[in-house]
Amino acid sequence: MFLLTGILYAFFFTIDIAAADLSYLSRADRLNGWRTLEVLDDLFRDHRASVVEILDNDKQVALGTVVSEDGFIVTKASEFGQLLEIRLSDYSKHVAEQVSVDEANDLALLKIRAFGLRPVDWLDSGDPQMGQWVMSPYEDKTQVRIGVISASTRQVPKQFGALGVVTVDSSDYLTENDLLDPNTLADHINKGARPIDRWLKNEISNGAKSALTADLNDPIHQTHFLRLILRDLNSMIFERALYAEGRFEGVFLSDTTQKAILQTDNRIRRSVLNRMLLVDCFPDLIKAGKSGARILDVVADSAAEQADLEPGDLIMAINASGVGGSQDLVRLIRQHTAGETITISLVRDGSALNKLVTLGFFDATFPDQDVNIALSGDISDRRTGFQKIIQHDMPLSPEAMGGPLMDLEGRVLGINIARYDRVTTYALPADLVQSLIQKMK
Numbered sequence: 001m002f003l004l005t006g007i008l009y010a011f012f013f014t015i016d017i018a019a020a021d022l023s024y025l026s027r028a029d030r031l032n033g034w035r036t037l038e039v040l041d042d043l044f045r046d047h048r049a050s051v052v053e054i055l056d057n058d059k060q061v062a063l064g065t066v067v068s069e070d071g072f073i074v075t076k077a078s079e080f081g082q083l084l085e086i087r088l089s090d091y092s093k094h095v096a097e098q099v100s101v102d103e104a105n106d107l108a109l110l111k112i113r114a115f116g117l118r119p120v121d122w123l124d125s126g127d128p129q130m131g132q133w134v135m136s137p138y139e140d141k142t143q144v145r146i147g148v149i150s151a152s153t154r155q156v157p158k159q160f161g162a163l164g165v166v167t168v169d170s171s172d173y174l175t176e177n178d179l180l181d182p183n184t185l186a187d188h189i190n191k192g193a194r195p196i197d198r199w200l201k202n203e204i205s206n207g208a209k210s211a212l213t214a215d216l217n218d219p220i221h222q223t224h225f226l227r228l229i230l231r232d233l234n235s236m237i238f239e240r241a242l243y244a245e246g247r248f249e250g251v252f253l254s255d256t257t258q259k260a261i262l263q264t265d266n267r268i269r270r271s272v273l274n275r276m277l278l279v280d281c282f283p284d285l286i287k288a289g290k291s292g293a294r295i296l297d298v299v300a301d302s303a304a305e306q307a308d309l310e311p312g313d314l315i316m317a318i319n320a321s322g323v324g325g326s327q328d329l330v331r332l333i334r335q336h337t338a339g340e341t342i343t344i345s346l347v348r349d350g351s352a353l354n355k356l357v358t359l360g361f362f363d364a365t366f367p368d369q370d371v372n373i374a375l376s377g378d379i380s381d382r383r384t385g386f387q388k389i390i391q392h393d394m395p396l397s398p399e400a401m402g403g404p405l406m407d408l409e410g411r412v413l414g415i416n417i418a419r420y421d422r423v424t425t426y427a428l429p430a431d432l433v434q435s436l437i438q439k440m441k
């Protein structure tokens with residue numbers, strides 16, 4: 001170890017000093033410049049056979065580390081999908097016969113039909129010291145990078161999840177300009193807003209207005225259903241539309257009123273139908289005052305976008321728990337961790353839908369909230385929630401996760417598991433990885 005460190009020390013400090021401008025270090029001579037990496041390449045060459053590429057649909061998504069001669073390989077679990085292949089150092093491709101996953105640490109153990117592989121040499125000498133030199137293969141496994149241990153070994157708890165939507169309370173979405181837009185479906189019952197007045201004024205003739213007013217005042221419509229759920233005139237208009245659609249036998253509106261409703265602008269008609277759907281599909285939530293949260297915008301590359309949520313969707317429940325508004329939605333989402341899958345109940349264009357959504361990381365979903373993350377470039381999707389980690393500063397890509405973290409003698413201290421930000425990479429320690437391998441075999 002001291003000999004190798006001495007070689008590096010001598011290399012770093014004998015780079016044509018006489019001819020160099022000491023106020024500036026050329027890129028080639030920097031920590032991961034090509035001259036530095038030439039020296040490391042000699043150190044890493046004998047260990048390349050222990051590193052494999054993890055392919056998904058013929059695209060590299062991670063590295064893998066050989067841990068036995070008979071085909072066992074560990075890698076980062078959350079990076080690959082169904083079309084999994086392993087490419088060895090001789091460029092032969094293999095299909096995994098067995099895949100075991102430790103979800104808690106995002107580690108996968110793969111088994112391929114191969115023999116005579118070269119497993120890594122584990123270093124079991126306790127936690128590494130801060131400042132210790134380490135190296136790891138880069139994403140194409142033929143290159144290597146160097147860095148140092150930059151923090152004490154520790155646990156990293158899971159981060160709460162992020163959906164990736166901008167929402168508004170449906171009751172707050174009711175403005176003077178909205179009328180009965182489909183985006184105002186579930187306006188809060190007790191807000192006191194009276195969009196029916198604007199609707200009558202702007203959309204219906206005086207004759208139709210008189211006929212409709214008479215219908216609304218008809219005692220036959222003062223039902224228990226109406227008293228409990230639809231308490232203001234705006235809600236009553238939807239109840240009348242229910243009757244106009246023939247949903248209640250034996251109750252009829254005047255021809256003039258039906259014509260006014262059915263010929264009204266299509267956006268308003270969709271509002272009527274959606275309100276009917278809310279009452280039919282979520283009666284308990286409506287009774288409990290859970291009016292939902294309306295999606296105004298969906299963040300690009302977020303969990304919401306991947307689950308095909310759309311602006312205009314009205315989120316009514318998370319895992320069957322009613323959503324009372326935007327703040328309620330945030331509270332419910334934060335009860336779940338990144339990487340967890342939840343069920344979202346929503347209303348879209350007259351249909352009640354359930355969507356399975358795997359939550360993302362908050363800082364990756366909203367990078368502007370953290371300048372360091374915003375400047376970090378590519379980072380791992382799953383990068384928190386580990387039983388124990390070693391932190392180092394090597395500039396590795398997410399596609400290099402699953403590869404070995406080695407000292408300068410090629411002994412493995414751990415398995416790289418997450419690119420956290422531009423100056424931080426996490427690795428699972430060797431002792432933890434070996435114990436997980438035994439559990440997963």
